[in-house]
Amino acid sequence: MSITAVKGFNDMLPSETPVWQFIExxxxxxxxxxxxxxxxxxVVEKTELFCRSIGDATDIVEKEMYTFCDKGGTxxxxxxxxxxxxxxxxxxxxxxxxxxxxxLYYLGPMxxxxxxxxxxxxxFHQIGAEVTGASDPIVDAQVLLMVSRLFLELGLDEPxxxxxxxxxxxxxxxxxNALVAFLAQRQDALCEDCRRxxxxxxxxxxxxxxxxxxxxxxxxxAMLEHLCGExxxxxxxxxxxxxxxxxxxSINPRMVRGLDYYTRTTFELVTGLLGSQSAVAAGGRYDGLxxxxxxxAVPGIGFALGVERVALLLGDRCPAxxxxxxxxxxxxxxxxxxFRLTAELQDLGLWVETDCEGKSIKSxxxxxxxxxxxxxxxxGDNELASGRISLKRMEDGSSQEVALDAKALAAHCV
Ligand code: HAM
Numbered sequence: 001m002s003i004t005a006v007k008g009f010n011d012m013l014p015s016e017t018p019v020w021q022f023i024e025x026x027x028x029x030x031x032x033x034x035x036x037x038x039x040x041x042x043v044v045e046k047t048e049l050f051c052r053s054i055g056d057a058t059d060i061v062e063k064e065m066y067t068f069c070d071k072g073g074t075x076x077x078x079x080x081x082x083x084x085x086x087x088x089x090x091x092x093x094x095x096x097x098x099x100x101x102x103x104l105y106y107l108g109p110m111x112x113x114x115x116x117x118x119x120x121x122x123x124f125h126q127i128g129a130e131v132t133g134a135s136d137p138i139v140d141a142q143v144l145l146m147v148s149r150l151f152l153e154l155g156l157d158e159p160x161x162x163x164x165x166x167x168x169x170x171x172x173x174x175x176x177n178a179l180v181a182f183l184a185q186r187q188d189a190l191c192e193d194c195r196r197x198x199x200x201x202x203x204x205x206x207x208x209x210x211x212x213x214x215x216x217x218x219x220x221x222a223m224l225e226h227l228c229g230e231x232x233x234x235x236x237x238x239x240x241x242x243x244x245x246x247x248x249x250s251i252n253p254r255m256v257r258g259l260d261y262y263t264r265t266t267f268e269l270v271t272g273l274l275g276s277q278s279a280v281a282a283g284g285r286y287d288g289l290x291x292x293x294x295x296x297a298v299p300g301i302g303f304a305l306g307v308e309r310v311a312l313l314l315g316d317r318c319p320a321x322x323x324x325x326x327x328x329x330x331x332x333x334x335x336x337x338x339f340r341l342t343a344e345l346q347d348l349g350l351w352v353e354t355d356c357e358g359k360s361i362k363s364x365x366x367x368x369x370x371x372x373x374x375x376x377x378x379x380g381d382n383e384l385a386s387g388r389i390s391l392k393r394m395e396d397g398s399s400q401e402v403a404l405d406a407k408a409l410a411a412h413c414v
Pocket of ligand 1: 080081082083112114119120121122123124125126128129130258259279280281282283284285301302303304305306307308309
């Protein structure tokens, strides 16, 4: 019996990688323009890092982490998200001391033991960015502007931006009490998870998809009605900056996030095109996280997008790469000359293919067709003797005579 991949862990086949490369290249380009540098952190961290940052009473920590003991008996976890590891690195290497504002981005695999379905996997990939050191609302707006520019440059008009504020340690407890009192009156209508979480993480009830909970929480109090003066002012100013830069958004007062570290501004980029996996990117401010992890009181804000979900939205909109030229060869000396010519053309930056199976001209040209080569040419003794060759444009079959020389051919092929 042959061995297959683990459920929820996918191969990325060559037909799919061009769209991934397009997403990654676009993100790097946009992030660089906003002053971000790449950071690469390990995929494995000590389990405690995620418990302390994401929160013990979240779905991620309670149910979804790939946690194991290594041979030395240390509890380790495959990272379920990127923010915790990046903040751990920021503290460990005192990056905050090098520059009061640090702007970091990362990309790579994350792991969550969720039920796999379209757009939801156990190994998935995030591209994320984090800014630490500034609590000014202009930074929230800069991050949101960057995210919206990224989707624009990806050529997507979905997803759309929703924002909310989750308050701060001064105003959240008051809201939490109001919500708990509201939920207590509707106990019987709530699912088992939400009943259990009433004391540990009541905000999650607002995000529960069970129809009974959706109905029971329809008139629940919203955090926005309970914001303290400073949080309210912060949220107003974020909206003002977004308006000034003409970044479209809507307010979703019911948005709660699945990770506990958020304070103030939170946001999601949502789409109706991916069924129940509506969040394509998400993030928010986490002003207490760095201190919570043992670092200085450095505020932060960031986001991450799910590459698989963006790739699904892009579909086949990303044009596949194809060879510029196929060099078909007839006979051994043409093969030798063709090999050298191919190398010269490749050095000039062209994708060039030639025969490597000793096939007939007919089947070499069939392969040129299959590869969707833009041009083809047949190199034989006559062409070698005359120093001229007929270059065929595969799309319409038209041909023109060109000097048998790499530079001349390259000029015609690009
Ligand atoms: P998150 O909302 O848990 O936030 O995940 C961010 C994005 O990752 C989601 O919007 C989704 O596109 C993608 N994603 C999450 N789980 C899966 C999955 N099982 N399969 C496929 N895609 C998935 C965070 O992870 C935060 N660290 C974001 C952040 C950065 N907040 C501040 N800075």
